[in-house]
Amino acid sequence: MTLVRERRHHHALRLSLPPPIPAPDFRHRSQVGPTSPDFESLADLEKLTVLGHGNGGTVYKVRHRKSASVYALKVLRFDEDATVIRHQAACEAEILKRVDSPFIVKCLAVFETIGGELCFLMEHMERGSLHDALCLREILQEDIISGVAERVLRGLHYLHGLQIVHGDIKPSNLLIDGNGDVKIADFGVSKIVVGTCNAGDTCMGTCAYMSPERIDPERWDGDNADGFAGDVWSLGVVVLECFVGHYPLIGIGEKPDWAALMCAICFGERFEMPETASPELRSFARRCLERDWRKRGTVVELLDHPFISNRKCGDLIRTVE
Numbered sequence: 001m002t003l004v005r006e007r008r009h010h011h012a013l014r015l016s017l018p019p020p021i022p023a024p025d026f027r028h029r030s031q032v033g034p035t036s037p038d039f040e041s042l043a044d045l046e047k048l049t050v051l052g053h054g055n056g057g058t059v060y061k062v063r064h065r066k067s068a069s070v071y072a073l074k075v076l077r078f079d080e081d082a083t084v085i086r087h088q089a090a091c092e093a094e095i096l097k098r099v100d101s102p103f104i105v106k107c108l109a110v111f112e113t114i115g116g117e118l119c120f121l122m123e124h125m126e127r128g129s130l131h132d133a134l135c136l137r138e139i140l141q142e143d144i145i146s147g148v149a150e151r152v153l154r155g156l157h158y159l160h161g162l163q164i165v166h167g168d169i170k171p172s173n174l175l176i177d178g179n180g181d182v183k184i185a186d187f188g189v190s191k192i193v194v195g196t197c198n199a200g201d202t203c204m205g206t207c208a209y210m211s212p213e214r215i216d217p218e219r220w221d222g223d224n225a226d227g228f229a230g231d232v233w234s235l236g237v238v239v240l241e242c243f244v245g246h247y248p249l250i251g252i253g254e255k256p257d258w259a260a261l262m263c264a265i266c267f268g269e270r271f272e273m274p275e276t277a278s279p280e281l282r283s284f285a286r287r288c289l290e291r292d293w294r295k296r297g298t299v300v301e302l303l304d305h306p307f308i309s310n311r312k313c314g315d316l317i318r319t320v321e
């Protein structure tokens with residue numbers, strides 16, 4: 001199991017990026033969403049602890065001094081030559097402004113500091129990420145996985161309706177609130193299909209969760225794919241990972257380098273589904289992990305799949321401490 005835990009941290013393999021496109025212009029503070037309370041400045045917030053570190057930034061637990069409410073503050077710092085990362089952050093802010101759904105982590109405000117940092121004030125997700133939950137519990141029961149999948153599908157349905165491709169669905173981007181409800185987070189690699197951030201495909205995601213058409217567009221006709229099917233593929237990987245307790249597309253002892261991932265994702269036979277899984281889970285994962293994006297299950301189809309619709313109880317991850 002130590003090996004499995006170690007391997008969880010080896011998946012952030014990245015694709016190289018095409019050149020950046022002009023970022024949307026946002027300066028100082030911008031309020032997000034119609035129901036956002038008024039956050040005047042960063043000085044209204046007191047830093048409590050560090051919640052985690054990601055690519056290019058740190059997430060803090062903060063307290064609003066006036067109301068004593070607790071939030072998460074994601075602070076992104078940029079090197080002078082980090083044009084691409086700054087661009088992605090600008091995209092993230094642009095996307096967050098348009099998003100208001102119970103299945104998506106809410107962003108309440110975006111600040112820019114004098115030092116050029118970008119700060120996203122978000123709802124605090126008390127129970128951390130699905131990645132943390134898997135590190136703690138190793139595997140999840142099927143009814144819990146089904147609940148996670150349903151919430152991710154509902155979140156994707158909402159996003160895709162806004163023409164937004166998430167592009168980086170993976171366990172560390174699925175956060176759990178105090179009620180045990182899972183929400184989609186982290187729009188750092190999302191793209192708006194029609195809008196300000198669509199010129200060229202500047203998105204990158206974690207290779208391990210990427211679909212064949214994103215990894216090898218030539219072979220899998222990625223140039224004609226709209227990107228929505230890629231989010232479904234990633235969900236399929238997450239569902240299997242929750243069931244088997246490790247990254248599911250390559251063997252436990254295998255090094256998850258680019259070549260191994262490329263072979264597993266883009267070539268070979270149909271994926272073997274775990275024998276101990278129910279027929280519903282196996283069929284659901286198969287529909288998500290269909291290599292040809294045109295034949296893959298859609299979000300609408302999968303919301304109606306027996307793995308989701310026949311779920312026995314509404315359990316989510318209520319037992320994660």
Ligand SMILES: Nc1ncnc2c1ncn2[C@@H]1O[C@H](COP(=O)(O)OP(=O)(O)OP(=O)(O)O)[C@@H](O)[C@H]1O
Binds near residue numbers: 053054123132
């Ligand atoms: N709103 C939040 N509430 C509580 N914890 C959070 C919140 N947002 C992020 N975190 C924690 O901070 C960690 C880092 O988050 P961040 O979005 O910066 O990076 P990441 O998604 O883990 O990695 P990457 O940047 O490579 O995608 C997360 O894994 C999670 O544990």
